[in-house]
Amino acid sequence: MTDALVLGGGLAGSASAILLAGAGKSVTLIERESGPHHKICGEFLSIQGRDHLEALGIDPVALGGTPIDMVELCSGARLVRSRLPFTALGLSRYRLDEVLLESADRSGVDVRRGIRVTSMDGHRVSTSAGGHEAGAILLATGKHRIRGDRTEADGGPDPFAGFKMHFRLPPSAHRAIAGTIRLILFDGGYAGLQPVEDGTANLCLVIRKDRLGELGGSWDAVMAMLRTLPHCGDLLRDAEPLMERPATIANLAYGIAPRPAMAEGLYPLGDRACMTASLTGDGMALALRSGFVAASCVAQGETVRDYHRRHAREVHGQVRRAMALQHIQETRLLRQAGIGLLAAFPGLLHHLAQATRLRRWS
Numbered sequence: 292m293t294d295a296l297v298l299g300g301g302l303a304g305s306a307s308a309i310l311l312a313g314a315g316k317s318v319t320l321i322e323r324e325s326g327p328h329h330k331i332c333g334e335f336l337s338i339q340g341r342d343h344l345e346a347l348g349i350d351p352v353a354l355g356g357t358p359i360d361m362v363e364l365c366s367g368a369r370l371v372r373s374r375l376p377f378t379a380l381g382l383s384r385y386r387l388d389e390v391l392l393e394s395a396d397r398s399g400v401d402v403r404r405g406i407r408v409t410s411m412d413g414h415r416v417s418t419s420a421g422g423h424e425a426g427a428i429l430l431a432t433g434k435h436r437i438r439g440d441r442t443e444a445d446g447g448p449d450p451f452a453g454f455k456m457h458f459r460l461p462p463s464a465h466r467a468i469a470g471t472i473r474l475i476l477f478d479g480g481y482a483g484l485q486p487v488e489d490g491t492a493n494l495c496l497v498i499r500k501d502r503l504g505e506l507g508g509s510w511d512a513v514m515a516m517l518r519t520l521p522h523c524g525d526l527l528r529d530a531e532p533l534m535e536r537p538a539t540i541a542n543l544a545y546g547i548a549p550r551p552a553m554a555e556g557l558y559p560l561g562d563r564a565c566m567t568a569s570l571t572g573d574g575m576a577l578a579l580r581s582g583f584v585a586a587s588c589v590a591q592g593e594t595v596r597d598y599h600r601r602h603a604r605e606v607h608g609q610v611r612r613a614m615a616l617q618h619i620q621e622t623r624l625l626r627q628a629g630i631g632l633l634a635a636f637p638g639l640l641h642h643l644a645q646a647t648r649l650r651r652w653s
């Protein structure tokens with residue numbers, strides 16, 4: 292029996308575990324992966340994400356995060372460019388999540404890896420290596436639902452699939468996206484291409500499952516489609532894939548705002564609590580923020596209801612605005628009108644990037 296049991300060692304889980312251990316609580320964290328692994332993510336770390344990591348004593352620049360201060364939005368032949376209102380970083384989850392878990396271990400968290408949580412029943416949790424009980428359970432398994440999990444974060448339709456691949460781009464393509472996140476909008480989805488650490492690039496995309504089906508359903512078919520697009524095809528033509536296969540996710544639902552948890556002592560964090568549109572690149576900050584809020588509530592003996600109230604207040608506006616943008620992107624006419632407006636007033640892109648952030652952490 293520990294004070295807190297954290298299920299899942301992604302951003303939300305590790306952040307909450309580090310903070311709770313720092314507050315003198317006994318903490319066990321269970322992560323199903325036994326070593327570093329790739330995750331579906333555009334790996335655009337916003338300034339809010341950076342703030343949270345720095346507050347945990349982690350310097351993402353020292354980890355190799357590459358500065359990104361420009362955003363480019365492409366749709367058909369159009370490309371709109373603007374400076375971001377902050378300097379973000381491109382940093383792989385392969386590296387970042389591992390450093391967070393190491394930091395949790397150093398902070399005194401009992402980190403157990405290679406163990407899968409299989410089900411929950413109130414405060415009892417079953418795993419592939421036995422049972423656990425704790426006063427507080429922090430549910431941070433990302434998009435993965437656990438049997439018996441009553442957080443009710445799911446329920447909406449899940450019409451999207453996601454892919455991610457790291458590439459080494461030819462020098463001219465790498466130069467073209469230096470310091471830049473390029474967002475390529477297409478019918479049924481969008482792709483983000485940006486540099487990450489060690490001179491490599493991340494291509495991450497979200498596509499409607501029906502559109503994916505029309506294309507033939509495979510990664511190769513998606514790449515073939517991307518290679519036909521202006522502002523994208525040239526960059527990818529001679530790109531060397533650096534992962535054996537892309538990271539994929541089949542069922543993505545967006546726009547899940549925090550809902551009151553059903554059980555006392557059970558704190559849903561990160562994507563278990565809410566999922567914002569990934570187009571805006573602020574999900575990591577939201578996940579970290581939920582970890583901070585939950586750790587503070589558990590450490591101070593506040594109820595799950597208090598956590599829900601505080602967390603919802605923090606993230607509701609961001610999710611609402613991000614989902615409005617996603618809606619525009621999904622509707623061809625609105626997308627064309629939007630990009631026309633941005634082409635006429637590129638400074639608006641700067642404001643949109645600002646409006647779809649959490650408040651900064653201080």
Ligand SMILES: Cc1cc2nc3c(=O)[nH]c(=O)nc-3n(C[C@H](O)[C@H](O)[C@H](O)COP(=O)(O)OP(=O)(O)OC[C@H]3O[C@@H](n4cnc5c(N)ncnc54)[C@H](O)[C@@H]3O)c2cc1C
Pocket residue numbers: 298299300301302303304321322323324330331332333334335336337340406407408409431432433434435437453454495496497543560561562563569571572573574575576578
């Ligand atoms: C396509 C896409 C692109 C995105 N791009 C960006 C971006 O560019 N910038 C940004 O800020 N956000 C982005 N996001 C959002 C961001 O990736 C997520 O919001 C964030 O990773 C959520 O963190 P988390 O800690 O909740 O979950 P995760 O990071 O998913 O961590 C969950 C952890 O739980 C573990 N786990 C799962 N099930 C079990 C189990 N049964 N037992 C034990 N362990 C388990 C997993 O192995 C994992 O380590 C993107 C999301 C998507 C889908």
